[in-house]
Amino acid sequence: MDTINPFFAFIGLSIAVLTGSLINCKYQLKINSTRNLSIDGLRGFLAIGVFINHSSVWYRYLHTGEWLHAASNFYNQLGSACVAIFFMITAYLFVNKLLNTKDKYDWNSFFISRFFRLAPAYYFSFFLILCVIFIIDKQLYVGPIKFILSLGHWMAFTTFNNPFINNNGYTKIINAGVLWSLRYEWLFYFCLPFISIPILKKIPPVRIIIISIVFLVIFFNYRFVDFNHIYSFLGGAIAPFLIKYTKNNFDTKLISTLVVLCFLAIPFFHSSDNIVSKIILIIAFNFIALGNTIFGVLKKSYLIFLGEICYSTYLLHGILLFITFHLMIGTKTAANFTELKYWLCIFAITPFVVFISFLSFIYFENPGMNLSKKIIKKLENDHR
Template identity: 45%
Template sequence: MSNQNPLFAVVVFFIAYITACIINLKYKITYTSSRCESVDGLRGFLAISVFISHSSTWYQYIQEGKWISLSNLYSQLGSTSVAFFFMISSFLFISKLLNSIEKDFNWKSFFISRFFRLAPMYYFSVGLILLFVMIITDWKLKAGVFEFFHEMFLWGTFTVIRDTSINGFNLTYLINAGVVWSLPFEWLFYFSLPIISLLILKRKPSVFYLLLSLFFIYGFFYTNGVNIQHLLSFVSGALGAIVLKYKLLKNTKNIIYSVLILVCLVLIGQFSKSTNIPCKILITIIFLLVSSGNTIFGILTSPILKLLGEISYSTYLLHGVVLFVVFYFGFGLERAKMLTASEYCMIVFLITPIVVIVSFAGYKFIEKPFMEISKKHTTKN
């Protein structure tokens, strides 16, 4: 079997699903909100899809030293999944604003909850990255004390200012498969919400939050430029919230819509990147239908997919670390280069349960406890 073969993706997802089934037999997750059921199920596919995409890309890196995907399918499993993640974030929080039109929106609680939701697991993953970098560089500072702390400061800000290697190790991005690039866009969206709320809420945010929003938006675009393709994903998510709120799509559980989603998925596979506008339109069509209640023949109602969705943030941040440990420390890049495609696929199959278990542990012991702390703190506010 080749890492470019579609069957590779099917087998990896099947193993991940079975592993989640086993976890679900012993540990029942209490879901954190009453989100749209179909969206919860969708999230279960996304992080595993990113893992599958990066597993395929890792093979190309080992063989050729290039972090690229040679297959539209495996490229889209990564980029389209991230586009969906952006849409889900926008959908959830624009929905909250739409449901708070007549109410006071607690911005302090909102930002506190977002920090407690994203920061603990992120900083844990950065701690792992730092640990591995220091092991590789023999625990010696290669770039000078000031430069080292400057690098850690940039990572501490979720790389909103810019991404960077650590301590002169140019393959730092490889440790987590470079996934942190998407997090600055998440924060951009969160800090944009006070401005966006001016169009929605009757009770407007205070001047403080409006200025905070403007300051962050200006700083983000000043340092990162404007990437309209990713911003469009957030627009699509907001559109999904509006469509659901005002019931602009009727009878979305109809089998015809499920078939339409499958057709769109096939068409997406004809593009190499999700940033292509026709491709973005197809992704948006799928999201509008799913966020309006379509479950794709009932698949998205699976409690196992919901479990995978609940641990998806840990999966997103930690799957690259697992891959790095196995192929950089475990095999070594030179030895790994000698693996045949079939042998490589078998190793990924063995890694998959580890990724799911590590992700579940990250959710249970890091994400969930801090989410509970956040709830107690925001309730007081």
């Protein structure tokens, strides 16, 4: 069984937006005004889209016992297209920084900031995954060496392998399997020194080149690379060049209409891997990166708020879904829910997804970013 009614998705998104708006009214996050607010607002849609996608996947999982993509084009694209755009955002941000680098690029600062941007919230989510596993298992079922090795792979963002922890078959479902995308993020980061050469017309320090080569050799030895995701990064890298060499105003009603039509066309394809779907997404994203706000919607403070906490939302929503349907309600009971009753449960946990993501941002993401700034500043002072 699969859920296909898009009405449920729109209600879920509305609840998330309302929750984000209420939280932001009381605890207003400080947003850097120099950032591309259209991109920040877009992020707010993306993370909630992935949450709704996995909600539909869970509905199918409860009825079939198999963890499969949503059969509905609309619900599947809420995951596939949203992650593709996340990759585009990554490429846009860092290629844009390279293009605007006037002096030498600080690679030490780059890798330090990337680690402390991703690691704190990730390790918090990993701690929750371990807690869930041992609530289910209650004891260790593997030897200590195998257990420690499995922890090591997960501590390394499952970049090279993502084994079951304690032989628990639910390991990869507990967080809805979202960590595969972080592998591609790290792949992009270690490719960036080579991408920088034609842009900066400088070769990065030898140690950075060596470290990057070692990473890439190990990565390609252990992992199959789906080039459909590489195309997403390439699509996101177009906008920085357009921004640098064009001064046109793209925040017009005509362009906004075109972007909306692009997004309305996406559900005609099952996945963003479809080349036509990918091209449409790249067109829409580049207009947004060039400043289009979709009739001003992407500048709304509540969407920018959801965009600010989107990384925690991405990491944590699957864990909350698993706790709700496996530990609290029970999969057998939930499997007997009508479609409406199931989605009422999703609507009930949506505010918790947003609020816990906000707490994760406040207590893990933000301190991690501040710590990286202190480390980078200390290194700069030491080199003076």
